[in-house]
Amino acid sequence: MLLHKRALILATLALLSSAGTVLAQKKYDPGADDKEIRVGSIHPYSGPASAYGTIGKAIGAYFDKVNAEGGINGRKIKYLALDDGYNPAKTVEQARKLVEEEEALIVFNPLGTPPNTAIQKYMNSKKVPHLFVATGATKWGDPKNFPWTMGWQPPYQTEGAIFAKHILDTKPNAKIAVLMQNDDYGKDYFKGFEDGLGDKKGMIVSKVTYEVTDPTIDSQIVSMKAAGADVFFNITTPKFAAQAIKKMAEVGWKPVHYLNSVSASVSAVLQPAGLDNSKDILTTLYAKDPTDPQFANDPGMKDWAAWMKKYYPSGNPTDAFNVYGYNVAQTLVQVLKQCGDNLTRDNVMKQAASLDLNLPMLLPGVNIKTAADDFYPIEREQLARFDGKTWILFGKVYGR
Incomplete structure (x- = not known):
């Protein structure tokens, strides 16, 4: 009898010890508990870059789907979405609110190079993940100096170099004009472009800039046409990209037109500019475009369309920015x-730096891969030409 009691006591102690070990394995920082994960984000729902606001809404809609299906390891995502109007001073204010008042576990996918530049040091000093930022500036891949900041989309310098190589291959005597936003975003693209041209930088006959507060870029278009340029590299955000395409048609300037991928949305840029005016524009893509008929029966596209219909019915089903939101949200999940x-x-951050992932709405041959010394999740892109209706992919997939 005594032996039986002793065995029972030992078994009970073993169970308690096991339960204690399980409980001890649960570790939380501010922003997470047994029931909830608090995810903060900052997007421009207003202001000069408001075309990107739908990315933040798409992310929220994807989290709605995740929560409806039971959450992540039993926890629901609480999505804290704030507006900064693409104003870096406001971004700083909103980041502080998310970290210090809302106690978000992470600040996820804040959009724009100037806004993220304004908060990068703050986020790293607070040791809060500044994760999968919505900008391709090269500075987001610097784990040695900024271990709490990681990019997501392909680096701008890589894309700029791809365009330069294509120009050298197809139009070696080109006279190139460049229009760029006057900030780190524009400068990053331009550096990659210049590096790609190498000793052929003299092909650039005109380089003009604009400020995000400018009402139009009409005078810049007139200036570049007057320079005699027959190739145009357009480094602009959606509002100004649409203006440029329209003005080019008005003044009859028809160079070979390379448009940075951050403004390649058919519905947000090309339709407002005029589909006929947009014909033959070149860009790079890394995700499936919802207007591309070749993906009409693709399982990934069908799932995306069904998600849009159920969880984001007010969103535009032809807007590539909604594909972006879906993809980046899947990455965080x-x-x-x-x-x-x-x-x-x-x-x-450790798990973010340990990804090897294929997403159903990325292009074939494009994947997500990170490491402790590689904070560039996506590094592959493919050239595409607009045919008046959709983007037509061509050539090889560039990148590593």
């Missing part, structure tokens, strides 16, 4: 799944 019950900020 994978990171949080890998975190398991260790929802510390340090582990979030």
Whole structure:
């Protein structure tokens, strides 16, 4: 009898010890608990870059889907979406609110190079994940100096170099004009472009800039045409990209037109500018475009369309920015799944730097891969030409 009691006591102690170990394995930083993960974001729902606001809404709609299906490891995502109007001073204010008042576990996908530049040092000093930022500036891949900041989309310098190589291959005697936003975003694209041209930088006959507060870029278009340029590299955000395409048609300037991928949305840029005016524009893509008929029966596209209809019915089903939101949200969900019950900020960054992922709405041959010394998740792109209705992919997939 005594032996039986002793065995029972030992078994009970073993169970308690096991339960204690399980409980001990759960680790939380501010912004996470047994029921909830608080994800902050900052997007321009107003202001000169408001065309990108739909990205933030699409992210929220994807999290709605995740929550409706039970959440992540039993926890629901609480999405804290704030507007900065693409104003860096406001971005700083909103980042502080998310970190210090809302106690978000992470600040996810804040949009724009100037806004993210304004908060990068703050986020790293607070050791809060500044994760999958919505800008391709090269500075987001610097884990040695900024271990809490990581990009997501292909680096701008890489894309600029792709355009330069294509020009050298197809129009080696080109006279090139460049229009660029006068900030780190524009400068990053331009550096990659110049590097790609190498000793042929003299092909650039006109380089003009604009400010995000400018009402139009009409005078810049007239100036570049007057310079005799027959190739145009357009480094602009959606509002100004549409203006440029329209003005070019008005003044009858028809260079070979390379448009940066951040303004390649058919519905947000090309339609407002005029589809006929947009014909033959070149860009790079890394995600499937919802206007491309070749993907009409693609399982990934069908799932995306069904999600749009159910969770984001007010969103435009032809807007590539809604594909972007869907893809980047899926990436974060994978990171949080890998975190398991260790929802510390340090582990979030560790898992973000341990990805090897294929997403159904990325182009064939494009994947997401990170490492402790590689904070550039997507590094592959393919050239595409607009045929008046949709983007037509051609050539090889560039990148590593």
